[in-house]
Amino acid sequence: MVFDYISVLIAVGAAGAALCVTLAMSWIRQRSSGFLASWAVSIGIVVAAIASFAVYDSGASDAWMLAGCLLMTTGFIMSYGGLVQFRDGGFPVRLVWLSAIGATAPMLAAFVLGYTGVVIWLVNLIASGVLGFIGWQYWRMRTESIATISLIAALHFAVAVSFFLCFVMAVIEAPLYLPGGMPDNWAEKVNLVCAIIAITGIGGLLITVHQERIAGLHRAEALTDPLTGLNNRRALFERFGDDAVPEGTALAIFDLDDFKALNDRYGHNFGDTVLERFAELILANARTNDVAVRLGGEEFALILPGTSPADALSVAERIRSAMARTSHVIGNEDVFCTVSAGVAAAQKPGISLDTLMRKADNALYHSKRNGRNKVTPLKASAA
Template identity: 30%
Template sequence: MSLDVRTIMLVFSALTLMFSGLLALVGRYTGNVKGVGHWALANLLMASGFAFSYSFSTTLPNQLLWPIVAASVLIVSGLCLQYAGIQRFKEKPINWKFVAIAVAAIFFSGIWFTGIHNNVTNRAIVNSIVFGIVFIACARELLIPAEAPLRIAYWLTGISFGALSVLVFARAAILWQSSTESYGLFQNIPINPLTFLGICLLQFSTMFGFVLMLAYRLVGELAKLASQDPLTGAFNRRRLEEEALRVQARSIRTGKPMAVMMIDVDHFKTVNDRFGHQVGDEVLKHVAKIIETTIRADDYFGRYGGEEFCILLPSTAKDEAYAMGERLRQIYADTSYLFDGQHIHSTISIGIADSADVGTEFKTLVQAADKALYEAKQAGRNLVMQHASVAMFA
């Protein structure tokens, strides 16, 4: 049974149109994930372009085949929107200059080789080259280092775009070697059905790859929401305890100490009572921001409850933890800010415990650091207290 180009186009157009509707529907519920709308519109344009191609009549002279120019422009616009959607998905600005050049190249070459210098073969060669360049641009955006599992989706989609570029460049080379002006889109020659079938299958692969990219991104967003304090952006208590298990295992394996720092905002109830809970929330966000800019990349920071924060310090002894806590306390004490015309200034107290004194169990470390924090409060607040120092009070 021979493959028919018109049938391939019709099936591809119908499936792409359905995929466009699916992405348009999904795009309404993807929140902050960008690029979905671009891909939905891209598939709509490609479906329209192939549907337009289906209506071509090979009995008409070349100069009357203007619909092929419109179809080519629709298809390349769809491909360029895929490229734009990838850039938006990666939260990069869209390279509209590249998009405009690609669309203009297809449009003006179509006019030239259809109405001015009739040559169907050259028009097909130029279209293939421009399509290939767009495919390469898409592959270049995706074949990059990325965090797992998003890397799998990136590379699957990128490889599909790379294969598409190879296929259309091969088509251009074969047409160039043929040196004939009698080429027709629906001629019964092997290059037509084979290349169109390959292009359609690989385009479906890029579509499914993008869906996989979208799925991994949404799963990541959900995981982030499940492990993040919504007010401050810090880890929540559950996520902090999960990280503590990994740090504990590393500490036991390497023999290096670990430390815990408990931080509490001084007189936080007074701030809430005097200025209102909205100001209290701003204070907590301000504390979190300072902590995030002060701790090291390997440290773990979370909101433990209320106005209390916790920092998990891998490979850290109590003296090093104390120095960090003192620096953090001083930075916060030296800052003040305006909120809604009100001058806000507060301090923090910090309690520290390390595994050399109480062991690597996170719960025990937190209890010891909390005891040190309590003593810092009793001693006048705006202080850093180590668990070893607390022992002298007992």
């Protein structure tokens, strides 16, 4: 190795401190992303551990070595907590504390008994296990962002292996008692070089995954109706575009009857409640591969892939009937709102979404003209 142990150790600490600041600043700008703060704290703890090792290696008491080992183990476990928070949304406080206590207790016991060399064995073995487990957890998450998260997992695995090599060399070379300085062998230096690469790489990749997730959320928001949570018109046309819809696809378009009068009489908040209730009725009658859409205002659509005209009519009729029976309570009054529907089906290849919607709209017009609260027979809307 070109660099001596302490120089590489300082380089690792500097890289960790830079990443800690970067993550903390990212969290300050996005307070809802609490995992950024957890990651920043975990890296900060590891940096403190590195500083403790540097002080110990300069001739300080064994207590500095112990502090470094305890801090490093705690920092890695805290990093796992940040991973869980990123994946599941909540920080596992109890799990982190119990894991930290369980991991640090053997090192404290070995130190109290005077076996300082065993403390080094344990910290390397525990760090290897924790980092390997974290890498495995990231590997299981890689479907969210295959390339990026796979690299994060690989870097964790690499550092875990380097810590295990340090454990092996410590067992081979080190006595039960340290001679007054950190072990300095090829495995330790490989570990530190891996740590520099991992800290730099993992930090950048974690921020990349976070930004990808934010971009995905923004895109989802752009394609989602904020009131009902259904797809919006933009999502519908992005899904099908100008291409022909698959043959056998059915489309039902719904329009709430006299909705403007209901809004004028009871207020827009009540009208929004009715829209939300109707969206729930559509979803309750939809299959997992159906696409429910709020086209705008009081108009909705339901795309039914692989559905016969008769089955599409049946689904639309169930939704219409359920809406007619649904009571919307305001004050002491039960308010009922009906819905009209038109259904069209792509019964031959080459039918565009725009054409299918136009035919369903025509069917809807017949429902409105013939007294509302109806579903037009499919023969009036065959595509």
